[in-house]
Amino acid sequence: MNRLVVVAEMTMRELLRRRGVLLLLLLMPLTFYLIRRDAYLGQSVRSLLLGVGWAVSTAALFATTAAREVEPRLRLAGYRPHHLYLGRVLGLWTVGLVISVPFFLLPMIDGADLRYGGLAAALLCSVAVAAPFGMLIGALLPREMEGTLLLLTVVTVQMLIDPAGSGAKLTPFWSTREIATWAVDHTDQGYLSRGVLHGLAVTALLVVGVAAVVSVRLRRRRHLRHLPVG
């Protein structure tokens, strides 16, 4: 347990020290919100949520790429793979929650007529999915550049795709969108429950994916035999 906490803590410390990157990441949801502000509130809030998802997944990507060379030695030092990826995802979720707070307050101050419980749920979903999503991309792609471009593509697709279309459910942030619709357009409960279910499923799937990649990468190699000191 302590090992998880320490990894989570160090992930947070690292992230919070990248002030420039963090600021730029936070700027994105804000501009998304402000650009759509005059037209239609629903679009504005959806953009905001997507922006938070993008910011958190990019942060997760950076954290994962940065840790790539350190993790093998931490493994040797005595961590199990699950300490490393669970600790990291915990740290990222915490950071994500913290940066969500101003974006929760933003529409409130703006006087938007929303189901705020829905907004909170959508933000939670966004953060929950984004952290393992960014980590998975970071684990699969060798460099930050490629990862960032891929994330950008995903977010753009997410923004442009018709949420009612059959393919939309395959996009990672579909849950956020469904819950946002419930919160903004005051639609029926089905949107909320569908969204929450999708969010939970995608999060679980992504965490399992990260676990698989990290466990394979940091596996005990078959040629190496460990004996206790006798």
Next chain:
Amino acid sequence: MNADDWLRALTTELHQRRVAADAARHVVAEAATHLREGGGDPWVVFGPPQQYAVAVVESIGTAPGPRPGPVRLHAAGITKRYGRQTVLNDATLTVRAGQIAAVIGANGCGKSTFLRICAGLMSPDAGEVTVSGRLGYCPQSGGTADFLLADEHFVLVGAAQGVARGPARRAGRAAARQLGWEAGGDVQARHLSGGTRQKLNLTMSTLSTPDVLLLDEPYQGFDQGTYVNFWDQLSRLRDTGAAIVVVTHLLNHLDRVDIVLDLTPAQVSGRQAPSVQGGHR
């Protein structure tokens, strides 16, 4: 260089030549007494510290090193290919507790690959590695987290073994001091100089008191003094029973190792160091 400096240099030389600590103390004290009574320049009276140390060793020999203990690392028949190019061909190395092995060879002959295979970070195409006890590994570079402080690195590594924060920090700082570095500052790793970052790297690998320590040219960017401290540190770790493997392309310290593995192609073989100082075999 005044008499005190000369005596200090002599102490170091005797230590490096593995003269028993007791005997070395007597030799230095006697030289000091002589210089006090007779005066004179130690460089004339005794000659260069190095030369006098050699004469002392010829007279009284060296301390029998701690007998090498049980086998800690055994790498047998390690073969690795990248595509059609064979980088390692049937490389074999056995290191016992209390021994230092140097892995040498030309650039690109697979020294780092061999070490990574021994650490289990990479799979060979053939061969097996057996490690007894805890493993420590120091990569050539990049084993540190850019945005963390040195102390945070120590906490991170310590937690892996269930060491609490305070003790982990203290242990890390003490180990760093052995390399002549005060690690307690609030400087992020990315702002450390190359040599200092390597000290952090190295300190991290020794922190978990490994039984087998694998070091991949860990001294890049070290100045001369640190480099000497580094070898002293290795000697200390060896004397406490660690089995150490150092990848190196600098051959001027091979007299301080027990085993040399030359990975230069066509003569891949594990042979005993030709000039092992002080019966340490």
Next chain:
Amino acid sequence: MDSDRRGQWLRGVLDICVLALLSEGESYGYQLAQALDAAGVGPIQGGTLYPVLLRLQKTGLVTAQWREGSAGPARKYYRLTDDGYAALRAGGSSWLTFVRPVNDIVTKGVTR
């Protein structure tokens, strides 16, 4: 005299000289060096003398003990052992056996 050559000669016989001096009683390094110099052998540097003393100690021909002198710092006093006396007798007489003919030859050559 050519000091290089003197050094070479001395190397072969310094241990016997030291044993001989110690047979008169215990002594320490600096005093031995002074005694050798006073006897006319020439200045002996610490770098030459102490390794010899260390070897004699290691082979058990002398014992050593750190002690405060009557006035002055602690010194390492050397004392001949029984083995040391025996080595002095054996080594000393073979040295004499060696130098006697050498002296004869050289004397004849020089005075001719």
